[in-house]
Amino acid sequence: MIKADSLDAIKGLVRLALQRERECAEHGSPLTTTASPELTAQLLAVPDSALLAAIQRHRLESLLHGDPLVGALLPTLGDKLKALARAETMAALALASLTREMATLFERAGIPMLVIKGIPLSLQTTGSLTARGRGDLDLLVDPRQVPQALNLLQSAGFNLTYGASLVGANSLQGRYSRFISIEISLVRSRGQRQWIDLHWHPSHARGVLPAFRELFRNRDHVAINGVSASTLALEAAFVHACCHAAVDCWMCIRNLVDVHRLSRRLEHKTLSTQRKYRLVRKTCAVAIDCVPDPRFLTLLASKTSSKECRALSSARKAQMLPWRSLGTGEWTVHNRTRYLLRLMNLSLHPVHLTSMLMQHAIPPESLVDMQTGQPLSAMAVVLGRIEKLARRIRGNDAQLTQQSDH
Known part of the structure; x- marks a missing residue:
């Protein structure tokens, strides 16, 4: 804490x-x-x-x-901060090398791909490969080309991080998995572990950003040591940064720094048009508390709304919690329901609301036997979900009984 x-x-x-x-x-x-x-x-x-x-x-x-x-x-922290910054620089250079490799790999395979966040965002906001620090490599492809992209990454030595998945299958289960989820994680060990998140939707907040085809058509290019990599255009990158920060409940100040730096690259008129997005308004209300920028005022109402006040309160709590914590307390029906409602509130788009409900009812990993990698029958999936929910509830009931006995 x-x-x-x-x-x-x-x-x-x-x-x-x-x-x-x-x-x-x-x-x-x-x-x-x-x-x-x-x-x-x-x-x-x-x-x-x-x-x-x-x-x-x-x-x-x-x-x-x-x-x-x-x-x-911070005179007494100088040496420690220097050592930490050096480690961030080395990690960013390693990420730049991996980004170059993947840009070349996808270009040669003829699969359209955008690199989101990471090194391209660092170049867009600071002009430097390393000024933003470390991160994972996030790749965005057309949902229809996920199977080809997965095969390409696996041919380059990457494996699924969390075991078997049907995301790349040309089946009903595969299409369902790609509809309700937005990404899959892969890892490769070459001296050190390299992580890639393969996305087919740009954000967990669905219906905010355009589809892949439009994002790719309006893409920007950045040069990474002589290799051109495609990334989101500045306007889309700004909206994406706001969505990314909001999905994580504004828990990381570096994400708000990204929002601030991107806003400085946009013309005032272009920035003003982004006020139509709820998550942009909420994120800027949070960002202005941490990163004062008069330009953010054009994105906010003249009087702070109750929703923006709640966003500020939620952000402050999240910023004091451990990294990516869902909050205090164990799994309970109440806590899980509250978490689901927060995610659903990210976007009022019907696709988002539907995908969030389906993802929590029957997530992609529940469709496959993790030991054999084979698809499960519909009955096995439903029974598995019911059994898991019963275990969760029984576990918490037992825990509550132990606490009351004491």
């Missing part, structure tokens, strides 16, 4: 670093050369270990290490 004072302190550091970054871009050098008394007091009140833990939790090593004023404010 990250304490509130640690979270507020690193938010202050992020504001300072991004303000100086913005001034440098506009004026050639930063105009702000001192920290506010409030930020100085916040930093003095938080132990170094807590500050460092918060910086790592929110993946801010690369951003904060690169600013000399931030370094002066």
Whole structure:
């Protein structure tokens, strides 16, 4: 858990670093050369270990290490922050190498593909391969070409991370799996593990971004050490970054930094048109609390809505929890239902609502025998889901009985 004072302190550091970054871009050098008394007091009140833990939790090593004023404010953390930033740089370089390999592989195979987030996003927002730090490789393909893309990746030595799946099958189960889910994870071991998330829908928030064909038609190109890689155009990348942050309940400040940096690349008129998206408005309401940017005000109502207030409250709680935590407490019907309702509220598009309900009722992994890799019958799938739900409920009932006995 990250304490509130640690979270507020690193938010202050992020504001300072991004303000100086913005001034440098506009004026050639930063105009702000001192920290506010409030930020100085916040930093003095938080132990170094807590500050460092918060910086790592929110993946801010690369951003904060690169600013000399931030370094002066954290003199006792300088060496540790430098070492962490160096590790982020090396991981980003490894990711750049893998991205080049995959761009070339898909190009030669004739399979249209977009690289989302990762190295292309770093180049779009900072002009640097390494300034954003580490990440997985996310590839987006046409849903109809998932089988070919999976075969291509497996021919390059990648294996499914979580065992057998019917996602790549040209069957009813395969089409169902591709409809209700958006990605599948693969891994390859070559000295170190390399991870790829193969997407066929760009976001868990369905119905917000266009279909693959339109995204590919309007794509941008970035050069990665002489190799051209296709990625989302800036406008789509901004909407995608807002959706990605919202899906994770705005739990990571680095994602909000991405939103801020992308917004600076868009013309004011283009940015204003993004107000039509609920997740853009909510994400900008959260981002402006952490990354003040007057341009975000054009995306918000004149008065903060109750939905935006709830988003701010949810974000703050998520930002203090461990990485990708669903919240406190064990699995219960109440907690799971609350989680499902939050996911459904991401988008009001009928496809999104339908896919979320179906995904939680009968997820893709329940369609296949994990030991043999063979499809299960409809009856076996239904019985398996009922049995798993019964085990969950019995387990919690037993746990509650033990607690009451004490």
